[in-house]
Amino acid sequence: MTQHVELNGVIDTTHLGMRLDQALADLFPDYSRSRIKEWILAGKVTLDGETVTKPREKVLVHQQVAIQATLEEEVSSRPQEIDLDIVYEDEHILVINKPADLVVHPGAGNADGTILNALLFHCPEIANVPRAGIVHRLDKDTTGLMVVAKTVPAQTHLVAQLQAREITREYEAIAHGTLTAGGTVDANIGRHPQKRTHMAVTEIGKPAVTHYRIAEKFRAHTRLRLRLETGRTHQIRVHMAHIKHPLVGDPLYQGRPRPTKGASEELQQVLKGFRRQALHAVKLELAHPVTSEWMQWHAPVPQDMVKLTEALRRDTAERGMDY
Incomplete structure (x- = not known):
């Protein structure tokens, strides 16, 4: 099936x-760089109204970009019958509550068994939407709410809302250490210079802003509510590690697990058994891409984080706020 694309x-x-191809891949992240390069070479891209056909051409600030192209079925992954916790669905979008240990998009080491494969089974026509309608991702072991576009127009509008920072994404997390007040982390994030699978705060990275507030204090940990302005890879995890309060269980950014001084036996066991980042996308708000109706969804905190929170509360009550 062929669809018209206007960006x-x-x-x-x-x-x-x-x-040019790099800039457009960044500007329109739901289309692959190779796809964008094809469109440039085919004369489907204009800058300030002039057709450009050289992917290597350097871009200038404030140039107006327009792409008029056609899109063949882009998803080659196979449909798989994988249960999805669907919070909301209509003919344009669906919202899912993602569990831990489920990858969003196929990649190295995860050729299938992903949310994308599940979407292709649940809604076969979504194969005609780039990346099966996925407009933002959650890390493999992060739980919570994701919105998916079922049509190209819905995806275009959702991506525009994301770029304009008009979609509210709120998270719950448990961090090491006791924060005294909420705040904002405004620090660029880019690929780690030595560790290929890691991201890092770096001057040459992309702008990234995370707001956080304290939801509950424990003896040596803090439960947080966080809101993203931007959506960089691993953003919350990197930002919290950057301010020396990494997330509990984070396999990449918490460093060597640190024993909690004076912790109860119960808490020690719960912390030892918590093997993912304690991060959950708890709230999602956006304007419906077709009706413009303002919509909001909440996803209950998963049981592993509930168990961790309860153990932290008991430890704090038994030993006092000695921090």
């Missing part, structure tokens, strides 16, 4: 010095 955007300062 518009503006080159901003973060793209300064980039090749």
